[in-house]
Amino acid sequence: xxxxxxxxxxxYYVVTMPEPDDFDFWRERARALVQCDVPPDRVAxxxxxxxxxxxxxxxxxxxxxxxxxxxxxxxRAFVTLAKNAILHTDTERFALLYRLLWRxxxxxxxxxDKTDGxxxxxxxxxxxxxxxxxxxxxxxxxxxxEESDEEEAGEHYVAWFEPEHHILRANAGFFMRRFxxxxxxxxxxxxxxxxxxxxxEEGPPAQRSDAxxxxxAEDLWRKYYASTFxxxxxKIGAMLKEMPKKYWKNMPEASLIPELVAGAQxxxxxxxxxxxxxxxxxxxxxxxxxKALGICRRCxxxxxxTNAVMGEGPSDASFMIVxxxxxxxxxxxxxxxxxxxxxxxxxxxxxxxIERKSxxxxxxxxxxxYVMRGKRRLHQSPTAKEIDSCxxxxxxxxxxxxxxxxxxxGASAARGVLGRTVSISRARxxxxxxxxxxxxxxxxxxxxxxxxxGPAREEQERLFTADLAAVAARLTELVx
Ligand code: URA
Numbered sequence: 328x329x330x331x332x333x334x335x336x337x338x339y340y341v342v343t344m345p346e347p348d349d350f351d352f353w354r355e356r357a358r359a360l361v362q363c364d365v366p367p368d369r370v371a372x373x374x375x376x377x378x379x380x381x382x383x384x385x386x387x388x389x390x391x392x393x394x395x396x397x398x399x400x401x402x403r404a405f406v407t408l409a410k411n412a413i414l415h416t417d418t419e420r421f422a423l424l425y426r427l428l429w430r431x432x433x434x435x436x437x438x439x440d441k442t443d444g445x446x447x448x449x450x451x452x453x454x455x456x457x458x459x460x461x462x463x464x465x466x467x468x469x470x471x472x473e474e475s476d477e478e479e480a481g482e483h484y485v486a487w488f489e490p491e492h493h494i495l496r497a498n499a500g501f502f503m504r505r506f507x508x509x510x511x512x513x514x515x516x517x518x519x520x521x522x523x524x525x526x527x528e529e530g531p532p533a534q535r536s537d538a539x540x541x542x543x544a545e546d547l548w549r550k551y552y553a554s555t556f557x558x559x560x561x562k563i564g565a566m567l568k569e570m571p572k573k574y575w576k577n578m579p580e581a582s583l584i585p586e587l588v589a590g591a592q593x594x595x596x597x598x599x600x601x602x603x604x605x606x607x608x609x610x611x612x613x614x615x616x617x618k619a620l621g622i623c624r625r626c627x628x629x630x631x632x633t634n635a636v637m638g639e640g641p642s643d644a645s646f647m648i649v650x651x652x653x654x655x656x657x658x659x660x661x662x663x664x665x666x667x668x669x670x671x672x673x674x675x676x677x678x679x680x681i682e683r684k685s686x687x688x689x690x691x692x693x694x695x696x697y698v699m700r701g702k703r704r705l706h707q708s709p710t711a712k713e714i715d716s717c718x719x720x721x722x723x724x725x726x727x728x729x730x731x732x733x734x735x736x737g738a739s740a741a742r743g744v745l746g747r748t749v750s751i752s753r754a755r756x757x758x759x760x761x762x763x764x765x766x767x768x769x770x771x772x773x774x775x776x777x778x779x780x781g782p783a784r785e786e787q788e789r790l791f792t793a794d795l796a797a798v799a800a801r802l803t804e805l806v807x
Contacts, residue, residue: 340365340389343373344421348493350413357425358399362392367429372421400431404438405449412452414459414493423448459492464501469511470539484511487538495520499527507634508661514538609723613642616723620693634658638689638724645806646685646798647730648672649721651739651772652692655704663688671773672736679795681802687728691743692717706774714742731765731805734798737772755794758801766801770794 342356353372360370409424417423427445430437440446469484484506495518502513503522512521514533521528610616620635636653639662648664656666664672676683691714697704709717721743725733735741741749744767745759754769761767771794776787 339369339371341371341373342389342421343377344375346496347375347416348414348496350410353413353421353424356389357428359389359392360425361399361429361432362396363390365390367422367426370422370425372425374418399428400435401428402431402435402438405431408438408449408453411456412449414456414497415452416492417452420452423452456492456494459490460494460498460501463488463490463494463498467502467513469506469509472539482510484509485538486511486513487533487535488513488515490515490517493517496529503527609726611727613638613724613727616720616727620720634661634695635693636661636663636690636695637693638687638721639663640687640689641685642687642728644685644687644728645731646681646802647687647689647725647728647733649733649735649740649744650688650690651737651743651774652690652709653695654706654774655695655697657690658695663690667777668773671777675773675791675795678792679799681795681799687724687730689721689724691721691740693720709739711742711748714739715746718743718746725761725763725765729763729765732798732802733761733765733767735767735769737770737775740772741767741769755790756797766805768794768798768801770798 340360342353342360345352405427409427412420413424423445427437427449430445437443438446441450467486467488469486472483472485495513495515499520502511502520506522508524510523512519512530514537516532516534519530519533521530610619617635617637620637634653636657638647640647650664650668653663654666654668657663657669663669673683676686692709695704696707696709696713698707699705725744733744735744738748738751741751741754744761749769751769751771755771756768758766758768771787771791773791776784776791779787
């Protein structure tokens with residue numbers, strides 16, 4: 328008897344999913360069922376561990392499509408939505424996806440009909456799942472635990488998170504890229520992930536009590552949150568939406584929220600009067616900054632899954648160079664200015680008689696912002712908002728290194744140091760006094776030079792050389 332005959336005889340098919348988020352398994356079974364002409368009301372999709380008893384009177388084996396069965400059609404829009412929607416906890420999701428796949432065969436443009444109930448439902452499920460993933464990216468907080476086993480000595484970070492949907496496995500890659508160099512575990516009631524720097528392993532569901540409750544890095548995190556909290560922009564509704572209360576218990580900074588909200592008015596006046604964040608809220612060593620940067624989530628660029636690149640150089644350097652953000656090479660090597668822009672910078676520094684090793688070299692924004700073009704990661708400039716949210720770090724580096732002269736390369740760096748936008752052509756060559764008494768010099772960014780050709784490049788190289796020569800001369804005076 329063929330599969331088609333089975334269906335005609337009223338057979339039911341029961342598909343038990345091996346995992347609640349296994350899109351490939353669902354796709355393979357759904358294709359075979361469509362090819363065997365099994366209508367949606369003849370298939371029961373069962374959650375892992377569930378039972379298909381309701382259908383025990385019917386056919387349970389999978390039908391095998393004929394060799395010449397027609398290809399199954401599915402639009403790209405459907406596949407994209409289905410990959411997210413399948414992660415929802417709605418028990419009807421597999422059947423919904425199958426119904427839509429089935430309906431695709433007669434109407435390949437079905438996904439364009441936004442009034443269709445099935446299309447609206449898959450859209451909704453996918454949107455809810457994307458939001459759950461976004462919350463996970465934003466609200467997972469790692470806590471440091473020390474390894475006791477000597478062989479395995481090293482720092483291990485553990486986070487507890489309660490996703491609403493089956494998103495854990497789908498987001499493993501995000502956390503692996505984002506925290507590639509850390510050893511970490513994410514524990515959830517739906518399962519756990521363990522990354523040792525090389526291999527990702529899945530583990531069983533966990534309980535909140537399996538995760539540690541706090542660590543010293545959180546203190547620094549809280550200080551950072553408090554210092555960036557802007558009472559004049561306080562909108563409690565928006566804040567709750569951005570950081571739902573449910574997640575507060577896992578987030579070190581959340582303990583500050585009631586206090587910060589209560590004191591908002593008073594703090595606003597104080598901030599207006601003082602103009603600045605208090606110095607004692609800052610980390611007290613460069614190592615502490617580096618450690619905190621590793622788990623920094625304030626800057627949206629961190630979502631791209633790049634590494635935070637810390638500044639490098641003598642911790643008491645008289646000269647600090649501030650760039651825009653790490654590029655592709657810097658992200659991979661974890662050091663500032665090691666790619667093409669860095670090579671051009673090194674050449675000009677040497678020409679001006681400045682030893683790069685004597686300078687503390689850092690960036691305004693600590694993560695690489697990019698868009699994918701094929702397999703390449705193309706640089707994107709940070710927005711003013713992104714620069715402003717990262718400013719606290721470069722300010723903290725300045726407060727510790729205490730350079731006498733700061734050289735900002737390009738407009739983003741100038742904004743990162745000054746907190747406002749300046750025009751490079753007007754600001755270059757004219758030192759400005761910063762509030763700690765150091766001098767800020769501004770020049771073009773070497774990447775800008777690299778993008779030019781011909782006479783325009785020659786002109787800009789000449790200006791850059793002149794700026795660095797002036798900086799070198801001033802440095803000699805300042806350190807004399
Ligand atoms: N461009 C920058 O601004 N910084 C780097 O570290 C590299 C390129």
